[in-house]
Each structure stands twice: as structure tokens, then as C-alpha cells.
Amino acid sequence: MKVVLITGGSSGIGKSIGDFLTQHNFIVYGTTRDPSKYLDSKFNLIKSDINKRNDIISLINYVIEKENRIDVLINNAGIGFTGPIEDSNLDDIEKLFNTNFFGPIQIIKCVLPHMRFQKSGLIINITSIAGYIGLPYRGIYSSSKSALEVLTEALRMEVKDFNIKVTNIAPGDFKTSIVNRRIDSFDNKESVYFEKYYRTWKAMNSHVEKSGSDPILVSKLVYKIINTPNPKIHYKVGTFFQKFSIILKRILPDLIFEKILIKYSKL
Ligand SMILES: NC(=O)c1ccc[n+]([C@@H]2O[C@H](COP(=O)([O-])OP(=O)(O)OC[C@H]3O[C@@H](n4cnc5c(N)ncnc54)[C@H](OP(=O)(O)O)[C@@H]3O)[C@@H](O)[C@H]2O)c1
Incomplete structure (x- = not known):
């Protein structure tokens, strides 16, 4: 198993x-950072904060002690972020990047020696369709996910000789707790960005509420990838429109795509 x-x-x-x-x-x-809240979990939940290096080391040691191996690592923990770039708090930005980017790197660094030793392994990074597009008022989140996408591309080539596969899954909008736990790094009603930010913020929340997909779609894709001998570099999962936005960005001239995005974001 x-x-x-x-x-x-x-x-x-x-x-x-x-x-x-x-x-x-x-x-x-x-x-989870608090296993006492999830006593009914169907699988083992270990207390670990991705922002704490010692937690990550203990986590990997614990799983290796118990099972002697880790076949698949899924870098999923992450948080959302909104805020105009000029007004976003630098501590908030640092927290976001620690969770969405530096944490995953730290885990990858701890898991790779074991995967190399066992001469096999699969790493799946959960990024976002937002990582392909610099979304207004979500630029910090988009860039954290974009960074993880590109890291995946580089890592794949570095570890291929050890029979370790690396891929990423970019989800569109999914109905989860992401909106409730998101960092909204903005409470300045006097800001020149307030009106447009607030409009975008409301639209963003209603997209997830109204058209967010069921996370089971991501689970089925993960299962498929685990059973694929040679996973692709990038997978996208979400509605047709969300996936199509990446194709549009690739084929349209930059300025036309930007115009569409401005219209869609009601800016
Ligand atoms: N939902 C979407 O629309 C969507 C779209 C694209 C990408 N994603 C990505 O999908 C991933 C999962 O998000 P979700 O939508 O399922 O959100 P969620 O329901 O809020 O779940 C987030 C998970 O991340 C964990 N987490 C957060 N901060 C952590 C930290 N410092 N250390 C350890 N664990 C931490 C949380 O665990 P505890 O709080 O229990 O510690 C929780 O299990 C994220 O990387 C997110 O960016 C989501």
C-alpha cells in the first residue's frame, strides 16, 4: 500500500x-495545526505548522518511523490573500509566502532524501489557475502560486534521474474554507483603491460561493496522477471557463487579454 x-x-x-x-x-x-478540532478524521492527522521548520522535520521523521517510506507528497496547505499591492501589509505578504511557497520548499527538501533512498516518489504541488494570471487585488496570491508552478518545472528536471516525478495541479474556484481563512490585507477606507478593491472582493467571494466546484474533482485527478506512470508537468482542474482563461492568455495579444480581464474584474 x-x-x-x-x-x-x-x-x-x-x-x-x-x-x-x-x-x-x-x-x-x-x-493540521490543531488535531483536537478534527477527531473524526478518516485518516491520520499530525499536528504540524508549515511555517515552523522544526514541525516539518518532526512530521517527516514521524511518518518515516511509522511507515519507512513516503511514496507521495501532496503540497496542499495554503491560504488565500486579497489586497491592493500598494496597501498590503508586508507582514501579511511574508506570512502568505511562508505558507504558500517557503513551507512547500522546506517539506520538499526534507522528503527528497527519503525518496532518493527508496528510488521512487511523486510530489504533487497544489497551485492555482490564479498562478497563471496576475489577477487585480490578488497579485500577491497569484505570484505565490506562480512561484510554486515554476519551482515544479525546475525540480522535475533535477530529480528525474532518481525516478522521482513532480507535477502540479492548478485548481480554479472550489467550495472550501479558503474564503473564511483568507488574509484580506486591507482595511483602509480612505485608500484610493477602496471602491474598486471592495467591488472586486465582493465579486470574488460570490464566484467561489456560486460557482465553486466540488473538491472531489481534485481528489479524482490526484488518484489518476498517482496511477499514471509519467505525469504531465501541469494539470488544471475547474470549470471550462477557468481553464480556458489560461489558453486565452496564451493565444491573445497581452493588451487584448488585459482588456478582457479589466472588464471581467469590473475595474
Ligand atoms: N478553494 C479554491 O478555490 C482553491 C483554488 C485554487 C487553489 N487552491 C489551493 O488549494 C489548497 C487548499 O486550499 P482549500 O481551498 O482546501 O482551503 P481550506 O479549506 O482553507 O484548507 C486549507 C488547509 O491548509 C492548512 N493550512 C493553512 N495554513 C497552514 C499552515 N501554516 N500550516 C499547516 N497547514 C496549514 C489548513 O490546516 P489547519 O488550519 O487545520 O492547520 C487546511 O487544512 C491551497 O493551497 C489553496 O491555495 C484552492
């Missing part, structure tokens, strides 16, 4: 992946 480690297994996409893989006979370990 394959051993899977998912960061952020208490909620949303991570919980759905963990439940699905457990049902399909994988040995699953997930993380």
Missing part, C-alpha cells in the same frame, strides 16, 4: 483528497 502525506488535511481540498485516497486503500497522513 502506498504511503501518502498531504499538508493541510483538515479541510477543503486536502481533506477531500485524504478521504478519497483512504477509501482507495492508501495509507494517508495529513496535517
Whole structure:
């Protein structure tokens, strides 16, 4: 039975992946910062904060001690962020990048020696369709996910000789707790950005509420990738329009795409 480690297994996409893989006979370990809140979890939930280096080291040691191997690492833990770039608080930006980018790098660094030793492994980074497009008032989030996308591309080539596969999944909007836990780094009603930011903020929340997909779609894709001998570099999952936006960006001249985005974002 394959051993899977998912960061952020208490909620949303991570919980759905963990439940699905457990049902399909994988040995699953997930993380949460507060296991006492999730006593009914269907899989092992280990206390771990992705922003704390010692937590990550203990987490990997714990799973290796128990199972002797980690076949699949899913870098899923992450948080959302909104705010005009000029007005966003630098501490908030640092927190976002620690969780969405530096944390995943730290885990990858700790897991790779074990995967190299076992001469196999799969790393799946959960990024975002927002990582392909610099979205207004979500630029900090978009750039954290974009950074993880590009890191995936580089890492794949570096570890291919060790039979370690690396890929990423970019979800569109999914119904999870992401909106409730998001950092909204902006409360300045006097700001020149306030009106437009607030309009975009409301539209963003209603997109997730109204058209957010079920995280089971991501879980099924993860299952498919685990059973694929040679995973692709990038996977996208979401509505047709969300996936199509990336194709549009690729084929349209930059300025035309920007005009569409401005219209869509009601700016
Ligand atoms: N939902 C969407 O529309 C969407 C779209 C694109 C990409 N994504 C990405 O999908 C991933 C999962 O998000 P979700 O939508 O499922 O959100 P969610 O329901 O809020 O779940 C977030 C998970 O991340 C964990 N987490 C957050 N900060 C952490 C930290 N410092 N250390 C360890 N774990 C931490 C949480 O665990 P605890 O709080 O229990 O510690 C929780 O399990 C994220 O990377 C997100 O960016 C989501």
C-alpha cells in the first residue's frame, strides 16, 4: 500500500483528497495545526505548522518511523490573500509566502532524501489557475502560486534521474474554507483603491460561493496522477471557463487579454 502525506488535511481540498485516497486503500497522513478540532478524521492527522521548520522535520521523521517510506507528497496547505499591492501589509505578504511557497520548499527538501533512498516518489504541488494570471487585488496570491508552478518545472528536471516525478495541479474556484481563512490585507477606507478593491472582493467571494466546484474533482485527478506512470508537468482542474482563461492568455495579444480581464474584474 502506498504511503501518502498531504499538508493541510483538515479541510477543503486536502481533506477531500485524504478521504478519497483512504477509501482507495492508501495509507494517508495529513496535517493540521490543531488535531483536537478534527477527531473524526478518516485518516491520520499530525499536528504540524508549515511555517515552523522544526514541525516539518518532526512530521517527516514521524511518518518515516511509522511507515519507512513516503511514496507521495501532496503540497496542499495554503491560504488565500486579497489586497491592493500598494496597501498590503508586508507582514501579511511574508506570512502568505511562508505558507504558500517557503513551507512547500522546506517539506520538499526534507522528503527528497527519503525518496532518493527508496528510488521512487511523486510530489504533487497544489497551485492555482490564479498562478497563471496576475489577477487585480490578488497579485500577491497569484505570484505565490506562480512561484510554486515554476519551482515544479525546475525540480522535475533535477530529480528525474532518481525516478522521482513532480507535477502540479492548478485548481480554479472550489467550495472550501479558503474564503473564511483568507488574509484580506486591507482595511483602509480612505485608500484610493477602496471602491474598486471592495467591488472586486465582493465579486470574488460570490464566484467561489456560486460557482465553486466540488473538491472531489481534485481528489479524482490526484488518484489518476498517482496511477499514471509519467505525469504531465501541469494539470488544471475547474470549470471550462477557468481553464480556458489560461489558453486565452496564451493565444491573445497581452493588451487584448488585459482588456478582457479589466472588464471581467469590473475595474
Ligand atoms: N478553494 C479554491 O478555490 C482553491 C483554488 C485554487 C487553489 N487552491 C489551493 O488549494 C489548497 C487548499 O486550499 P482549500 O481551498 O482546501 O482551503 P481550506 O479549506 O482553507 O484548507 C486549507 C488547509 O491548509 C492548512 N493550512 C493553512 N495554513 C497552514 C499552515 N501554516 N500550516 C499547516 N497547514 C496549514 C489548513 O490546516 P489547519 O488550519 O487545520 O492547520 C487546511 O487544512 C491551497 O493551497 C489553496 O491555495 C484552492
